[in-house]
Amino acid sequence: MATSKRIFLMATGAFAAFGASSLLLRRLVRADDSEATRSSAGDKTLPRTPSGDLGPFYPVEQPLDTDFDLTRARENGPRARGELIEISGRVLYRDGTPQANARLEVWQANDVGRYAHPGDTRVVAPLDPNFQGYADVRADATGAFRILTIKPGRYPVEGTFERSPHVHFDIRGRQRRLVTQMYFDDTDAKVLAQDKLLQHDMWGRTNPLPSTIFAKLQKGHSTLDASARHYQFDIVL
Numbered sequence: 001m002a003t004s005k006r007i008f009l010m011a012t013g014a015f016a017a018f019g020a021s022s023l024l025l026r027r028l029v030r031a032d033d034s035e036a037t038r039s040s041a042g043d044k045t046l047p048r049t050p051s052g053d054l055g056p057f058y059p060v061e062q063p064l065d066t067d068f069d070l071t072r073a074r075e076n077g078p079r080a081r082g083e084l085i086e087i088s089g090r091v092l093y094r095d096g097t098p099q100a101n102a103r104l105e106v107w108q109a110n111d112v113g114r115y116a117h118p119g120d121t122r123v124v125a126p127l128d129p130n131f132q133g134y135a136d137v138r139a140d141a142t143g144a145f146r147i148l149t150i151k152p153g154r155y156p157v158e159g160t161f162e163r164s165p166h167v168h169f170d171i172r173g174r175q176r177r178l179v180t181q182m183y184f185d186d187t188d189a190k191v192l193a194q195d196k197l198l199q200h201d202m203w204g205r206t207n208p209l210p211s212t213i214f215a216k217l218q219k220g221h222s223t224l225d226a227s228a229r230h231y232q233f234d235i236v237l
Contacts, residue, residue, distance in 0.1 A: 045094040046236045049212050052181040052201050055168060057115040059107055059134050066136040069224075070106070070149040073130050080131035080150050082111025086222035087182070087215055088146035089233040091139045091171060098143030099237060105170040106135040106147060113155030113163070125155060148224045151184070154191065164195040167215075169235065176237040184231065185214040212236070 065073060071080045091099040109115050114125035116133045131150060139145045154162045167182045181201070183192070192198060192209065199206050202213075215231035222228035 046092060046096060047210070047212055048094060048237070049178060049180050049235050050202065050205075050210055052168075052179055054170070054179055055181070056119055057107070057109075057117040058168070058170075059116075060118060062136070063116075063132050063134055065132055066134060067132075068135055068137050068145075068147045070108075070132040070135055070147060071130075073132050078130045080110065080128050082128075082131075082150035082153075084148070084222075084225060084228040085151050086146060086148055086224050086228045086230045087167065087233055088144070088230070089215075089235060090143040091145065091173065091235045091237065092143055093173075094236055098141075099139060099173040100141045100143060102139040102143065102145075102174075102237075103172045104135075104137050104139065104145055106137070106149075106167060107133060108149065108167040109133075109152040109155060111150050111153050113153035122155070125153075146224065148222070148228060157197065161194050161196045162191070164191050164198055166198075171235055171237065173237050178235065178237050180235070181213070182215050182233050183209075183213050185216050 063073060065075065071084060072078070073080075091102040091104070093099060107115075110128045110131045110133065112125045112128075114120055114122060114127055116127055116131070135147050135149075137145055137147065149167070152165045152167060154165060156162050164187055165184055169178075169180050169182060171178045171180070181198075183198070198209075202209060215233035218230040218232055220230060222230045
């Protein structure tokens with residue numbers, strides 16, 4: 001486990017100290033999850049959203065604009081390249097209680113799989129100056145949130161596998177914090193199966209993968225932009 005994680009962090013140019021702090025946070029969150037799961041065995045509660053790493057590309061410097069629209073680097077500016085999507089959902093406790101005013105930090109790669117981060121130096125995958133790539137938003141009184149973004153691209157890791165399209169979330173409620181990675185339910189199963197980091201992060205729960213990691217494509221289009229496809233992703237702390 002440590003070897004595969006170290007290879008990934010080195011391949012993406014992450015600093016060792018940052019990787020260690022990210023892994024420590026994940027261990028603390030996962031230990032808390034395990035304890036809560038044991039204490040509520042047999043209860044009719046919602047399954048928790050699996051925890052994950054901050055990853056090597058958590059923004060070192062936040063963009064000037066951090067609102068819900070990741071598709072523009074500035075208000076009324078040109079739109080980023082790529083497939084336009086809305087991601088909406090609710091932040092909930094396991095008993096279904098909404099997490100009013102939960103804070104959500106969101107970050108991701110652009111449409112060709114490049115992060116606006118000094119550790120991502122792949123010149124073959126160009127940056128998009130119009131892509132905000134990060135948001136810092138609050139859920140409303142019912143725990144609901146939504147963002148407008150671009151579907152992230154895949155990117156290679158040391159030439160051995162590719163990361164599946166995914167979006168990072170750091171969610172902070174009143175009493176709990178969750179770091180997770182969201183995937184898309186319409187991603188080809190072969191792409192998910194070859195993603196060694198995804199397989200590693202699920203701690204053996206890979207056949208099938210937990211449904212709670214997937215944003216589900218909706219039949220209706222976005223109300224934020226009629227041309228955007230709409231994905232639903234509920235987060236359970």
